[in-house]
Amino acid sequence: MRATFPHLLHLDIVLGILYPTLGVEIVPPPPITSRTIEIGVEHAPQNACFPLKVTLGNFVEGIERGADTVFMAGGVGPCRFGYYGQIQKIILEDLGYDVQFVLIDHPRFGWRPFFQALKTMAGGRFSFPRVKKAVSLAWKALVFTEELETQRRALRCQVVNRAELDMVIDGALQSLRKVESGSEFERIKKEAWSDLSALERKKENNFLKVGIVGEIYIAQETRINFQVEKLLGDLGVYVHNSVSTAQYVLNTFPVLKSKEKLEAWELARPYLKRFVGGEGIDTVGSTIRYAQEGFDGVVHLYPFTCMPEIVAKSVLTQVSRDFDLPVLHLAIDEHAGEAGLVTRVEAFVDVLERRRKYWKKAEGE
Amino acid sequence: MELYLGVDVGSVTTKLVLMDKKKKIWASCYLKTSGDPVLALKEGLTYIEDHLPRGGEIVGVGTTGSARHLAGVVVGADIVKNEITAHAVAAITRVPEVRTVFEIGGQDSKLILIREGVVEDFAMNTICAAGTGSFLEHQAVRLNVPIEEFGKLALQAEQSVRIAGRCTVFAESDMIHKQQLGFAKPEIIKGLCESLVRNFMNNLATGKTIEDPIVFQGGVAANQGIVQAFRDFFQGKKKIVVPPEHGVMGAWGAAILAMEYAPQETAFQGFEVVNRVFENRSFTCGDCPNGCEVVFLKEEGVIKALWGSRCGKWTPETVGQKFAESKLEEKTDQRELSVS
Numbered sequence: 001m002r003a004t005f006p007h008l009l010h011l012d013i014v015l016g017i018l019y020p021t022l023g024v025e026i027v028p029p030p031p032i033t034s035r036t037i038e039i040g041v042e043h044a045p046q047n048a049c050f051p052l053k054v055t056l057g058n059f060v061e062g063i064e065r066g067a068d069t070v071f072m073a074g075g076v077g078p079c080r081f082g083y084y085g086q087i088q089k090i091i092l093e094d095l096g097y098d099v100q101f102v103l104i105d106h107p108r109f110g111w112r113p114f115f116q117a118l119k120t121m122a123g124g125r126f127s128f129p130r131v132k133k134a135v136s137l138a139w140k141a142l143v144f145t146e147e148l149e150t151q152r153r154a155l156r157c158q159v160v161n162r163a164e165l166d167m168v169i170d171g172a173l174q175s176l177r178k179v180e181s182g183s184e185f186e187r188i189k190k191e192a193w194s195d196l197s198a199l200e201r202k203k204e205n206n207f208l209k210v211g212i213v214g215e216i217y218i219a220q221e222t223r224i225n226f227q228v229e230k231l232l233g234d235l236g237v238y239v240h241n242s243v244s245t246a247q248y249v250l251n252t253f254p255v256l257k258s259k260e261k262l263e264a265w266e267l268a269r270p271y272l273k274r275f276v277g278g279e280g281i282d283t284v285g286s287t288i289r290y291a292q293e294g295f296d297g298v299v300h301l302y303p304f305t306c307m308p309e310i311v312a313k314s315v316l317t318q319v320s321r322d323f324d325l326p327v328l329h330l331a332i333d334e335h336a337g338e339a340g341l342v343t344r345v346e347a348f349v350d351v352l353e354r355r356r357k358y359w360k361k362a363e364g365e
Numbered sequence: 366m367e368l369y370l371g372v373d374v375g376s377v378t379t380k381l382v383l384m385d386k387k388k389k390i391w392a393s394c395y396l397k398t399s400g401d402p403v404l405a406l407k408e409g410l411t412y413i414e415d416h417l418p419r420g421g422e423i424v425g426v427g428t429t430g431s432a433r434h435l436a437g438v439v440v441g442a443d444i445v446k447n448e449i450t451a452h453a454v455a456a457i458t459r460v461p462e463v464r465t466v467f468e469i470g471g472q473d474s475k476l477i478l479i480r481e482g483v484v485e486d487f488a489m490n491t492i493c494a495a496g497t498g499s500f501l502e503h504q505a506v507r508l509n510v511p512i513e514e515f516g517k518l519a520l521q522a523e524q525s526v527r528i529a530g531r532c533t534v535f536a537e538s539d540m541i542h543k544q545q546l547g548f549a550k551p552e553i554i555k556g557l558c559e560s561l562v563r564n565f566m567n568n569l570a571t572g573k574t575i576e577d578p579i580v581f582q583g584g585v586a587a588n589q590g591i592v593q594a595f596r597d598f599f600q601g602k603k604k605i606v607v608p609p610e611h612g613v614m615g616a617w618g619a620a621i622l623a624m625e626y627a628p629q630e631t632a633f634q635g636f637e638v639v640n641r642v643f644e645n646r647s648f649t650c651g652d653c654p655n656g657c658e659v660v661f662l663k664e665e666g667v668i669k670a671l672w673g674s675r676c677g678k679w680t681p682e683t684v685g686q687k688f689a690e691s692k693l694e695e696k697t698d699q700r701e702l703s704v705s
Contacts, residue, residue, distance in 0.1 A: 035654035091645055208568060319570055326486065340473070347449035351484045358483045 001123065002027050003069040003102075004062025006055035008245060009220045010145035011175050018138035020180075021130065024123040029062035030325035036061055041334050043091050050303040050333040051217040052084050054224060056091060063097050071121055074105040079277035079308050106252055137182055143246050144189055148172055151196055153241060156233025157207045160200045168195045207238040208352050211290035213283045214301035215309050218332050219243040225301055225332055226341050232299070235349045240295075241284035243279070264289060271315050278308030284315050296352040298325060303316040304333035325334075326351055366418060369425045371620025372406070372440055372631065373451065373613070377471025377498065378584060379405035380486035380616040383413050385423075388458055388621060392416035393613045395584075402432045406439055407639045411439065414636040426444040426633045427451075427623030429615050431472075436492060438662055439643060441634035444619075451618030453477045456580040458621055459608045460586045464576040467595070468614070469565065469585035471498045476569040478576075488569040496564040498585045500533050504557050508550060512588075519590025520559050522551035523544045528560045536560060558590040562598050577603035585609040641665055650679065659684070 004027045005015060012028040019026045031038070032054060039060045040053030059070050065345050070092070074085040083105040092099060102121055107114040122131055152169050159165045172192035210232055218225055218241050232239050241265070251258040264285025272284050287298050300316060311356030313329055320327045328348040330341060368391065371382040374400060383392040394412045398405045427444045428436040429451040437445040448470075456466045457479060467479040474496045478486040490496050491630045505512045529539040536557070544551055585591055586607045595605055609618060647660040659679050661671040668681040 030654070033654040034656060314572075340489065343431075343447045343449065344487075346447040347484075347487055347489075350447070350450040351487070354483050358481070 001025065001069050002067045002102075003071050003121075004029055004059060004065070004067035005071040006058045007032055007221070007223075009215065009222070010142075010173060011148065011245070013145060013173060014138050014142045016177055017141050017179060018134050021134035022123045024121070027062050027067040029058040030065070032058070032221070035206040037290070037334055043156065046303065047089070048087070050224070051215075052080070052087065054217075054221075055084065056088050060090060060095070060097075063092075063099060066100070069100045069102060071104070072193075074103045079306070101137065108177065122220050136265070137179075137185060139246075140182075140185060141176060141179070142249075144185075145173065145176070146244055146246055147263055149249055150241070151233060153229050153239035155196065155199065156230065157206070157236045157238050159203050160202055161363055162234070165196075166197055168192065168199065171195075196349070206211075206260050208349065209238045209240070209295040210299045210349075210352070210354065211286065211295045212243065212277065212301060213240065213242060213290075213298055214287045215283075215303055215306055216245065216248055216279055218303050219301040220245065222273060226336070226338050228299060228301065228330070228341075228345060231342065231345050232349065234255065235346065237349060239353075240290075242282070267292075271319060272312075276308050276311045278306065279283060280308035280312040283309060283312040284319060286328065287316055287325070288317055288323065291319070292326040293327070295357065297348065298327045299348070300329045302328055302329075302331060304331040304336075306331075366421045367424045367625045368417075368421045369620040370423050370440070371451075371616040371618065371623065372409070372426065372428045372436050372442070373430040373448070373615035373619055373647070374402045374406065374428070375430045375448075375470055375472075375615070377428075378611040378612075379409055380577040381409040381413050382613050382616040382620050383394040383416065383423075384617065384620040384624070386624065387616075388624075390610065390613075390617065391418055393610070393616065394452075395612045398432075402435055403439060403643045406436060407572060408640050409457075409635055410440070414639075418614070424631050425623035425626065425628050425635050426631060427619035427621075427626070429619040429622075431435070434670070434672065435662065439634075439638060439664075441632040442623075443591055443628040443632050445622050446622050447621060448493075448615050449477060449487050449489065450484070451622060452582065452622050453479060453487075453618070455610075455618035456582065456608075457482050458613070458617070459528070459610065460578060460580050460606055462607075462691065463578055463580045467565070467579060467581045468583040469496070469498060469561075469591070470583045471495060471580075474565055476571065476573070478566075478573060488573070490565075490568050493674060496561060496568050498583070500536070501557065501585065501588065501591075503533060504537065504540065507540070509553065510550070510554070515554060516558075516587070516589035516591065516593075518551045519588075520541040520551075521547070524552060525559055526552050526556040528556040531564065539696035554590060558588070558594040559597070561591060562594040563668040567606075575599075575603070577605070579603055579605045580603065581605055581607050582611040582614040583586045584612055601619070602662065609695070647673075650674070 002025045007029060015026055027165040036057035037054060040057030044053040044056050062256050072085040089101040102117055104117040104121065105113060128338045148169050151365060154164055156162060163365060173187060218240065229239050247260050251261050260335055264282050267288040268281045268285035272281055275281060290298050295326060316327050367386055369384045373380040376697065377398055379396045379398045381394050382390055382422055394409050396405050398409055423614045426442045427446060428442040429446050433445050447571055449463055452466060452468050453701060456463050457493060460465055468475040474486045476491045477484055477567055490643055502512050505515050510518060525532055527542050528543060540553060642665055644663040645660065649656055650657045650659055655675055657672045657673050657675050659671065661684055662669050671679060671681050673686060
């Protein structure tokens with residue numbers, strides 16, 4: 001079995017750690033490029049949401065690299081995401097690819113299919129201690145990749161040499177690909193932290209602070225969202241992203257639950273009481289949290305036609321007014337133009353800067 | 366006298382403004398970009414040089430518009446700013462109590478909300494042509510009416526006719542249909558103006574509170590038919606101001622931003638730029654399937670700036686090396702840079 005899977009930021013690194021220990025060969029799809037998007041757009045239904053198209057492109061490119069199995073997460077109903085697997089399976093069949101499509105659903109929708117899928121994904125031999133060890137290391141790696149990205153967002157405006165920052169983080173990510181043991185992992189982690197703290201910082205520290213909220217895929221996948229975080233960082237903005245795959249995974253297990261998410265839902269309650277699908281509530285709750293933490297603005301990223309986020313967007317209009325917090329909404333799909341996006345982000349940062357100056361002046365009087 | 370130069374290179378027109386420390390405009394010009402921003406810039410610079418007051422010296426330059434980065438390199442800008450900020454700054458300078466800015470240009474339109482002299486919110490339409498100057502120009506050609514006469518004709522109409530303005534192509538077929546029903550030209554033009562206004566309001570103003578005074582600027586503000594259509598839309602209840610400088614507000618804003626930025630020493634290249642040879646070259650990088658179209662600007666054979674390299678591997682140095690090594694230059698795609 002040679003399995004491929006969709007990209008989601010550094011998921012390939014995490015699965016690259018998990019799978020060799022299980023004896024399953026994985027074929028990561030090549031990095032997302034314009035070609036990936038072209039393939040996805042060509043074969044997916046026109047009005048499907050953008051992440052479906054991109055991940056479909058991943059599968060086709062993975063199969064071209066020699067994969068005979070596709071791993072995909074399902075989830076019957078947070079939103080249209082629940083249909084992704086089923087639709088992609090049919091599309092791949094129609095295209096004439098002879099591949100096994102393993103769709104893992106939430107155990108809530110049946111423990112039997114869940115374990116069956118898990119068993120296939122674990123290479124048929126399902127020995128609990130072995131899986132546990134591999135999962136634990138992969139989990140730590142997932143959390144670490146997210147921490148690294150958090151540092152990249154936060155430090156971009158602070159360091160003197162941005163290229164060095166990218167070098168440290170990309171270097172750590174690269175060495176993670178080869179990690180095999182827990183001790184090796186700890187060494188990489190320690191090294192990365194000391195390298196990061198050794199970077200030369202700028203003297204001033206009153207940066208504008210912008211939070212990112214939105215749909216899990218678009219808000220995280222930098223190769224799709226025109227690197228909004230980098231753009232903001234280059235404009236001298238401190239960036240924090242409220243979206244995290246680790247928290248998402250945690251939250252799917254009833255016993256664990258994500259503290260962060262529960263907190264966000266609680267905050268969103270005065271505005272949005274019910275689950276509206278996807279990350280709709282999280283978007284609203286995280287925006288309120290950013291307002292309370294004194295952020296200057298929020299960037300809302302979502303796929304064009306994403307229903308949960310459109311609900312959140314309407315709610316955010318009121319949140320933005322109540323908390324006096326500017327929100328920039330960016331809908332992304334294959335038609336989104338980079339020039340227009342850059343102009344809007346630049347103008348948004350100008351708005352935040354001028355607001356700060358204005359308030360400072362008003363306070364001084 | 367210390368002067369500031371503001372440059373706004375848009376998709377359809379190029380604007381330059383020469384301003385003094387009191388933000389007074391000494392000279393301004395409004396030219397067609399015609400797909401060649403460098404040539405338009407040179408023309409504009411020549412005009413400004415001819416109208417430079419005696420003893421005037423340029424101490425700061427700001428650029429804006431969709432080709433702001435290119436213009437910034439060619440002219441030598443101290444500050445390169447997006448057009449939303451530039452337009453807002455100019456509107457606040459012209460009408461300090463302004464609360465809303467409508468800006469309709471050649472290929473995009475903007476709505477800016479201002480409260481107490483600070484931009485609070487904005488919206489920008491860059492996807493669809495149906496709310497922009499290009500839409501009107503296209504229909505004017507179809508109706509065989511010079512675009513300058515367009516607004517005046519609309520005012521002559523006694524009644525209006527509703528034309529679907531959601532999409533440029535469908536607007537055209539609807540317009541033909543209305544012509545065949547026997548509506549006169551002025552009525553159809555009035556209908557077009559109203560459909561543009563409707564489109565602007567639907568696309569940009571949904572969910573936003575429009576308060577007056579409204580400053581209406583951009584090239585399309587010259588069209589009295591559109592101004593009237595906006596007044597009708599608000600049933601005459603909102604105050605709409607069209608400043609006499611409406612066409613060059615972006616460039617004026619860029620000049621004001623350059624003055625606020627107050628460079629120690631300006632990066633302005635001088636009016637000699639007009640005599641220098643600029644070339645736009647491009648090649649498609651084939652190193653990964655992204656196939657980035659890398660565009661670079663050469664000044665007198667030296668690469669000055671470069672755009673479009675997503676991964677960042679192409680810089681003026683690496684591109685220079687690439688061409689020096691393989692002499693690929695002859696084979697490259699020598700298309701002129703078109704700015705959209």
